[in-house]
Amino acid sequence: MRLALVLALLAAPHLVLAAEIENPLQPSEAWDDLRSSIIGTDDEPPIDPAILLLDAPKRADNPALVPVHITQPPGAPAITGLALVVDGNPAPVAAEFTFGKALMPLDFEVRVRVDSYSDLRAVATLADGRKVMAGRFVKASGGCAAPAGKSMDDMRATMGQMKFRRTEEDGRHIGTLMIRHPNFSGLQRDQVTLLTIPAEFIQTLEVTQDGAELFTMNAGISISEDPVFRFGWSPGDAPVKIHAQDTEGRVWDQSF
Template sequence: MKALTLAFALLLAAPALAEDAEIRNPLQPSPTWDDIRLSVIGTDDEPPLDAGVLLLDAPPRADNPAFVPVRITQPEGAPAITALALVIDQNPAPVAAEFTFGKALMPLDFEVRVRVDAYSDLRAIATLEDGRKVMAGRFVKASGGCAAPAGKSMDDVRKTMGEMRYRTAAGEGEDAGRDIGTLMIRHPNFSGLQRDQLTLLTIPAEFIQTLEVKQGDQPLFTMDAGISISEDPVFRFAYGAPEGAVTVHAQDTEGRVWDKSF
């Protein structure tokens, strides 16, 4: 329970990171991004930075490289996003996750925690309803996040894997009139670069690969993820709440499936 409370607290504190981030950690020139841009987004054209459509906040220097909070937002009236790629240039697998979003999440206010393996640009590339792409990002100073030891023993990992918690709160400020949902899933999300602290053997990659969240029959968001989403992933999102239960469907790389209704 203490770990769960801490996880929620870390993510919910992320909005404070936005203060003067505009000055402290803008995107930096990245030869890696130049090399991978075409394979990641299907075009060699650089998506424009447009704060009137998309914003990304992340800390200039991460307190813990294995749990770096990222908040992706849109101002009121911005065009709807249909898909988004979250990219960490210097990670071993740069594409941290690819998301789709339902209309209930527009305008977007979405948070997740990621691993950052080296000083890196961290960028979100959104596809709008009309097919245009826009980008937002920050330069984050962090290192070793993908190989950081797991926070729990292997026995604890196996006992709690797949457990989920969900809570809602009323939105405030720009999110007034919407609900804020926070979903946590127990899973070690092993990156394949970590070592068992007892045997010192490398732990094979094992992580939540696909996630689908709905309310009633309305999609909220989906995720197709890689190794960079943090252990015990937490997702915080604002949404206009349709009626019906929130349902979660998750599957990991070992083929395990978990379904939960809240």
């Protein structure tokens, strides 16, 4: 029994390493074409797990709701901005984020649509201007055109409603924010009329506490329906304020 326990402990780091490289980034012609326009240079950002990590499923259960978890190890240099890119999507930049100091080291999760087997990558900008990248190759298809999960009447009736849950974990707050919005991609069809539904999605999101930025998002069509954001941040006592605006100019503000 004692020998088995020792062997299991010795094997654990190798099991973790195998899990980390189970679905690494693949060579991508799409990324080769996109790189310069997205990050402003033809130079490939280094992949450095000591600074940035990204976890996503090897094969997604639902291509319209693919979870993406972006983290940093303790002591990693601060990130000021991040582009989340799905190479094979019609609009590859799912969102661009900025982060306040309270979110460092980063522990951030969001759900995206994936339209075809594709690399899914995060390109982060550090405080000193350097860029670093992390990513996974995800097997999923059809996410951008997948039908909405609710009827049009239900979606309109609840649009803009928010829920926020806060827990504690290892001395940090862990917040989970959900916003009701269909986030139509422009590639979906109304299941009754069979007509294409025009793109209509939350475009900007600002999350603050006591006047300080926690994070902001400028998004495209690839963020999922009823988007959910999970994030860790340094404790603060003031209310968390949410400001969201969609492509139709609707604005929602709420404080938790």
